[in-house]
Amino acid sequence: MSSQTVAAEAVQAVEPGAVGRSPGQLMWRRFRRDRVGVISACVVLFFFAVGLLAPVISWLYGKDPYTRYGQLESGLLNEYGYPVKPNGGIDGEFWFGLEPGTGRDVFMELVYGIRTSLFIALAVTVLATLTAIVLGIAAGYLGGRWDAFISRLIDLLMAFPQQLFFVAFLPIIATLFVDPRQETPTHVKVVSVIIVLWALGWMTLGRILRGATLSLREREFVEAAKVSGASPWRIIRKELLPNVVSPILVQATYMLPSFVTTAAALSFLGVGLTEPTPDWGRMFATAAEVYRSDITYMFFPGVSMVIFVVAFNLLGDSIRDAFDPRTVR
Template identity: 85%
Template sequence: MSSDTQVAAELVGRSPGQLMWRRFRRDRVGVVSGCVVLFFFAVGLLAPVISWLYGKDPQTRYGQIEPGLLNEFGYPVKPNGGIDGEFWFGLEPFMGRDVLTQLVYGIRTSLFIALAVTVLATLTAIVLGITAGYLGGKADFLISRFIDLLMAFPNQLFFVAFLPIVATLFVDPREETPTYVRVVSIIVVLWVLGWMTLGRILRGATLALREREFVEAAKVSGASPWRIIRKELLPNVVSPMLVQATYMLPNFVTTAAALSFLGVGLVEPTPDWGRMFAIGAEVYRADLTYMFFPGVAMVVFVVAFNLLGDSVRDAFDPKTNR
């Protein structure tokens, strides 16, 4: 059997998804980035197990249990932020908590919020973007103007302004806001103001697809609009949807961290990436080590996820130039 015949035989029966997976596996950068991303998700998912194996509780103030770990100014007595065989990443200034446990649970919190927002934003973009592109007319006009209105908001400013307002819808503003209310408020605000870019992308892709022959053939055969959207349009917009989602998730991670850094997101005693950055900004002159581990973790995660998005895009469309 000739080499051309062997190649042809290998390609027979392969779906676009299988071909995409094969191209992705050949991309070493994409595979390594995917492994790094999976590692972060595994750390977040297994945070209680890691804490149990490590023997530290994220809420415990070790300075109260073992006097002498912090000096009179609230900083670790031992050099390099208190890093030793017992506290691998050192101790948190003032509170005396273990940095590694705080970081592990902070990754868990940030990834949960970002993943929830990404799923909600993607579903919203699918419903409104594809509906606007397929129906056209007044529906397209109203949805497009709604997207334009939301995109006109300066997101970062409105994130900070809307979070306290949303939180007051759940609890009395005179009472302390529970952690779950803060989490729900962050998810709602980021979701409402975070789906529009993907919605526009899906609308444009649907406008290009609805005039194609296979869609016209489905209309002639008597298929309902719901069936056409589900069977003909949705499978053909998976590529831009998945690629954009890989860019949205790390963006939501950094945005949620920024809100906690500014004091309107998660607060004490909930472990969070942004809250660790806020503490690091206060103590960097006296304890630079504390900022090192959460900063490196955030940079590695965001870079790995962005590289993964590039690899996924190239795997779906090998003709694009990186």
Template identity: 90%
Template sequence: MWRRFRRDRVGVISACVVVTFFALGLLAPVISALYGKDPYTRYGQLDPGLLNQYGYPVKPNGGMDGEFWFGIEPFTGRDVLTTLLYGIRTSLLIALAVTVLAVVTAILLGIAAGYLGGRWDFFISRGIDLLMAFPQQLFFVAFLPIIATLFVDPREETPTYVKVVSIILVLWALGWMTLGRILRGATLALREREFIEAARVSGASPWRIIRRELLPNVVSPMLVQSTYMLPNFVTTAAALSFLGVGLTEPTPDWGRMFSLAAEVYRSDITYMFFPGVAMVIFVVAFNLLGDSVRDAFDPKTVR
């Protein structure tokens, strides 16, 4: 699989782009320190000459110059480069946490339903059908504030960590079913194979059969589906912040940048450029990486 993947130039380039995004997110504090700016300081208040009377950058192209490479944020005067880096960091950490939880849940329930069958399969499958019947976007918007109130008094300001935990829980609750159904179907096809029967006759326990025989044989669909899930969670978390129910001011976030860009694009179109281009590049690269991983695992497929 690795040899086939290395011969796929699109896959290798996409993997390099994805690794670059993760590196930028992890190294955001280091880059911020070297750059000399941070995403929280309102430089427009420190230097009133940066913003005009309406709150927009005085200099052209969103205030881009040698001091602010990507310009400054309208109304607040924050540095766009560090805000974008920390926004990437926040979005990727949330999406990665949700993806790990969703994959683990799908493995436990999907493989258990496919191998054990009977009542286990019936209840787990009906539970998956029930959860997949929910309109996800409406569910996210409606239940995210409710989940947050379980941790803090609704009359108080919700801390950032509570918002992050709430987003992870809501996305996880409705994010594992597709992979769980895929793993259930793969397990149903594998449990009647000869090597499973041989392990069962030899006296192996169900847990050992699942762990040593079934799980290694479903790595391919699990890995491919995971590469599609993570960018989907990134865009969903950004959409929640864009709608005002996710992360809010002053936490740097991709969705919050899009929300502000939608307000100021008539007067400062430059502010939308950098987060928009970054989001498109990341999602396209991750989807192409998923296609390349699928082709590497199954050389008979044709893209």
């Protein structure tokens, strides 16, 4: 009896009307009934659409995140660099107002900041997930020296104080690509952030997959595949990997918003992306400097960050419940 048959029978025992459906269809059926999950998925897709269509939005809106409109047009900023109009300069021309000091359009900064943050977080999530799959499943299935080496590597990396590691090693990683006496290009900063977050971002999922693989490798369908002469690679690809899709998807939905906030924190501390690159974290850093005189500027990046993180976490909970037929809502 295959693993998918066992899973399908378990679901059928819990859910009426599940006969004749594949595990993927059952998962989708449960997810569609979860209103919170569907709404969260729509919110998440909206943020990704904004990031993907940022150039189109800029063209339709008629502005970009780099032009200093406060310097090109008189009367927009006062002598202290703050918007003259109330509420941070919000009007029909500048929907979210102007950035204090530079006069840049806040709406376009936020749109391109979302694009930058999501690109970094998505790249790190993909790399971390692939690393965790390879090392976690290899440790659990191969065992022996491989398991001991990978497990000790995970323990070592998890012992690092992550925030201090991020702050300390980002400049070091950047110097591997450019001369430290020269100004670091934006693409080098982005690559450095991705590498540092990836280096310490895969261990939790790797440990989860190792434990799941340890419990699966003694199951009957794996033993049957071994007896039939299947190679280790085929067993991992055909028997083990399909049975750990659930923890992979669930953990990935928790990892991505975590990487978004971590990358924003690095920019806030001044070691991530810096001026003039639009970024969520850089907007928070500017807001922390001007909030006494312009509290409006902090509102838009703060609210958007909270909505995105909450929606992604709720989506992760809904995916976990959809995969687990024993969950009672």
